[in-house]
Amino acid sequence: METPPVWALTLVYWLHMLATVAWIGGIVSISILVLPAAHKSLKPADLLAFIEAMQKRLEPLAWFSLGLLIATGLFQLSANSHYNGFFDVSTQWSLAILIKHGLVAVMVIVSAVQTWEVLPAIRRTLMRRDKGASEEEIVKLQKREERLLRMNFILSILILGATALARSA
Numbered sequence: 001m002e003t004p005p006v007w008a009l010t011l012v013y014w015l016h017m018l019a020t021v022a023w024i025g026g027i028v029s030i031s032i033l034v035l036p037a038a039h040k041s042l043k044p045a046d047l048l049a050f051i052e053a054m055q056k057r058l059e060p061l062a063w064f065s066l067g068l069l070i071a072t073g074l075f076q077l078s079a080n081s082h083y084n085g086f087f088d089v090s091t092q093w094s095l096a097i098l099i100k101h102g103l104v105a106v107m108v109i110v111s112a113v114q115t116w117e118v119l120p121a122i123r124r125t126l127m128r129r130d131k132g133a134s135e136e137e138i139v140k141l142q143k144r145e146e147r148l149l150r151m152n153f154i155l156s157i158l159i160l161g162a163t164a165l166a167r168s169a
Contacts, residue, residue: 004079012079016072023065024156026058031153035146045129048142052122055145059115066108082169093169100162107155114148 004012038050077083082093089095122141125133 004075009076009079012072012075015068016076019065019068019072023062023069024160026062027149027152027156030054030058031149035149044135044138044142045126045133048122048138049126051142051145052119052126055114055119059119062111063115066111069104091169093166096162096166096169100159100166103155103159103162107152107159110148110151110155114145114152118145118148 034054035051038047042050077097080093082091083097084090084094086101087098089098118141122145125137125141129138
């Protein structure tokens with residue numbers, strides 16, 4: 001395959017980094033800055049409402065970023081001289097890329113659980129808050145959402161590590 005023009009590769013690398021910063025940056029800032037501060041200042045029901053409102057804004061950005069990461073990542077793979085097939089593990093680069101993609105797949109699953117299972121449950125609970133949703137139920141959902149967010153935080157750190165390993169090859 002012919003090497004793409006430098007301007008195209010530059011644009012793709014920039015978009016890939018921009019999407020990475022948007023997705024992982026959101027997860028990291030929420031995990032390290034926002035939620036710890038919210039825990040100290042909000043009651044459980046208010047915290048759950050805050051998490052739902054925050055995720056409502058983050059989710060579209062995260063899913064758009066993921067789509068952009070997939071598109072730009074495939075382009076980068078096709079242009080990389082190390083690429084010998086998706087499941088190739090013959091070099092440090094190919095092994096690191098395979099690990100990275102496996103971690104991204106897990107991250108997508110965790111994000112899908114957040115989007116299509118936990119957040120709808122949070123919304124239902126918040127709608128019933130005035131009609132008797134228990135404090136225990138609210139805290140349980142809050143902890144589940146935070147556990148999934150923490151998992152994505154750890155996965156994002158591991159993904160960046162696999163990327164660094166591939167770049168050093």
